[in-house]
Amino acid sequence: MDWTRYGEEGIRIVFGKAINADVHEEVRQYYFFLKSLDLQEIIDIIPSFTSCIIYFNSRLTSFSTLVSLLKEKEKGLPQTQIPAPVTHTIPVMYGGQYGPDIEFVCSYSGLTADEVIEIHVSTVYTVFAVGFLPGFPYLGTLDKRLFVPRLETPRLKVNEGSVGIAQLQTGIYSFESPGGWRIIGKTDVKLFDYTEAPYSLLKIGDRVRFVPL
Amino acid sequence: MIEIINPAWLAMVVDGGRYGYADIGVPPSSVLDRYAYTALCRLLGYSTDIPVLEIMGHDFSLKVNTDVSCAITGARVTAFVDSTPAALWKGIRVKAGSTIEVKEVTEGLRYYLGFSGIIDAAQVTGSYTTNLECRFGGYFGRPFLKGDRIALKDIHIPDERVIDESLIPSMQAPHLLRIIAGEERDRFSPETLKSLFEIDGDPWYKVSTKSNRTGIRLEGRPLEFKEEVERSIISEGILPGIVQIPGDGQPIIVLYERTIGGYARIGHVAKTDRDLLAHLKPLDKVRFQMIEPEEAERLWDEKITRYYDMLPK
Numbered sequence: 436m437d438w439t440r441y442g443e444e445g446i447r448i449v450f451g452k453a454i455n456a457d458v459h460e461e462v463r464q465y466y467f468f469l470k471s472l473d474l475q476e477i478i479d480i481i482p483s484f485t486s487c488i489i490y491f492n493s494r495l496t497s498f499s500t501l502v503s504l505l506k507e508k509e510k511g512l513p514q515t516q517i518p519a520p521v522t523h524t525i526p527v528m529y530g531g532q533y534g535p536d537i538e539f540v541c542s543y544s545g546l547t548a549d550e551v552i553e554i555h556v557s558t559v560y561t562v563f564a565v566g567f568l569p570g571f572p573y574l575g576t577l578d579k580r581l582f583v584p585r586l587e588t589p590r591l592k593v594n595e596g597s598v599g600i601a602q603l604q605t606g607i608y609s610f611e612s613p614g615g616w617r618i619i620g621k622t623d624v625k626l627f628d629y630t631e632a633p634y635s636l637l638k639i640g641d642r643v644r645f646v647p648l
Numbered sequence: 649m650i651e652i653i654n655p656a657w658l659a660m661v662v663d664g665g666r667y668g669y670a671d672i673g674v675p676p677s678s679v680l681d682r683y684a685y686t687a688l689c690r691l692l693g694y695s696t697d698i699p700v701l702e703i704m705g706h707d708f709s710l711k712v713n714t715d716v717s718c719a720i721t722g723a724r725v726t727a728f729v730d731s732t733p734a735a736l737w738k739g740i741r742v743k744a745g746s747t748i749e750v751k752e753v754t755e756g757l758r759y760y761l762g763f764s765g766i767i768d769a770a771q772v773t774g775s776y777t778t779n780l781e782c783r784f785g786g787y788f789g790r791p792f793l794k795g796d797r798i799a800l801k802d803i804h805i806p807d808e809r810v811i812d813e814s815l816i817p818s819m820q821a822p823h824l825l826r827i828i829a830g831e832e833r834d835r836f837s838p839e840t841l842k843s844l845f846e847i848d849g850d851p852w853y854k855v856s857t858k859s860n861r862t863g864i865r866l867e868g869r870p871l872e873f874k875e876e877v878e879r880s881i882i883s884e885g886i887l888p889g890i891v892q893i894p895g896d897g898q899p900i901i902v903l904y905e906r907t908i909g910g911y912a913r914i915g916h917v918a919k920t921d922r923d924l925l926a927h928l929k930p931l932d933k934v935r936f937q938m939i940e941p942e943e944a945e946r947l948w949d950e951k952i953t954r955y956y957d958m959l960p961k
Binding site for chain 1: 667668669670671672673674675772773779781782783784785828831882883884885886887889890906907908916918919941944945948
């Protein structure tokens with residue numbers, strides 16, 4: 436674990452240098468530990484692939500004070516109750532009007548559309564991070580055969596529910612927004628509901644399985 | 649009740665921001681000029697967050713149908729109440745039926761209009777602020793349109809307060825942004841970094857017309873990555889004020905609408921200069937100065953003492 440300042444009001448805790456399940460599990464454990472402390476000094480926590488970012492209230496504490504406090508509290512880390520990951524099944528309509536980039540993926544990979552779909556649904560993905568948009572899951576790890584680069588020029592408008600792939604990740608646009616991932620399908624599952632807690636269907640560490648419709 | 653006669657270019661409900669949900673991707677969407685916002689709340693007799701209007705553009709007008717106090721802070725504007733010039737950074741009592749107008753913005757970009765009553769906007773996860781992209785919070789998750797009406801609750805009439813001229817920061821371009829070193833600064837050579845910090849000639853950056861509430865894009869001499877370094881990073885949490893360098897080498901300053909980013913971070917805008925980001929308008933010139941974290945903290949303490957602590961209680 437590596438602790439550094441992150442601007443004036445942030446702490447960056449890095450758990451590893453590469454995207455992998457072990458590093459991510461450490462991130463997840465530490466994130467739930469931080470949440471369990473329920474410290475008023477901590478305004479927000481942003482866990483992702485290899486790090487946890489803490490945004491703290493600089494009127495209540497400082498970088499060094501908060502780091503010392505957390506290191507002290509960390510002795511209780513093994514006792515923290517970490518919620519078990521939930522597995523979600525997400526039905527997807529692949530290709531055609533729902534997946535305008537599937538043809539590109541086929542030509543880039545040399546696979547047929549059916550093979551692309553079969554490969555995409557055959558992995559149970561881990562939610563590595565939730566962000567970019569409220570409820571947007573960064574899912575990994577995508578089968579290498581589906582590796583595609585991001586769009587050179589991002590689309591100004593990607594529909595809500597669009598399922599995209601980019602490099603070794605896949606994700607679901609929880610809201611209509613601009614975006615640069617290659618869109619291969621669409622789901623009707625609502626990923627974020629601002630009217631009701633816990634708001635986001637998915638949280639870090641959950642699993643996602645896609646099924647074709 | 650207030651009725652929007654003309655919403656100018658963009659008028660929306662904001663407050664101190666939406667916090668505590670960044671782990672599920674919910675950004676703060678905070679008011680951009682936090683000092684002007686704090687001053688506004690104090691002028692209206694509130695010590696805590698209230699919903700206010702954040703407005704861009706000239707020719708804004710609205711009508712109130714109740715006796716209430718209002719105030720305008722942020723960008724310097726030419727304002728009128730029923731055709732009489734109105735003072736800025738001052739609590740003003742207005743009568744039911746009055747029209748409040750802003751004709752011109754003379755310095756800065758965003759101005760704030762608040763009332764001595766709570767705008768009946770939607771609260772989502774404890775904040776009134778509008779998330780424009782996801783269309784929630786504020787006034788039906790959208791900017792105001794001509795003819796919109798919104799109620800004011802719990803109206804009180806505070807004593808008339810004024811903020812001294814010396815407490816109004818300059819918002820004039822060119823802008824100097826002080827930054828502390830970012831995580832990927834070493835991916836750039838000292839030669840290319842020079843273009844970010846030099847004062848003379850070309851090296852100034854200009855604010856792009858493609859800037860918005862999500863980020864301020866700058867245009868100038870592109871920063872070049874060293875050879876054989878990764879240009880992108882593993883996406884991770886980002887905080888407001890981070891200066892990112894995407895592949896094209898043109899800096900983007902992150903504001904309050906994103907929680908995760910994947911571009912190289914060259915620096916973090918010092919907190920003391922962060923309110924200024926609200927007032928960077930297209931074509932404004934910007935330059936950067938690198939400072940140490942301790943200096944940034946000192947400047948922030950100074951801003952608290954010189955500005956925040958001097959506001960009416």
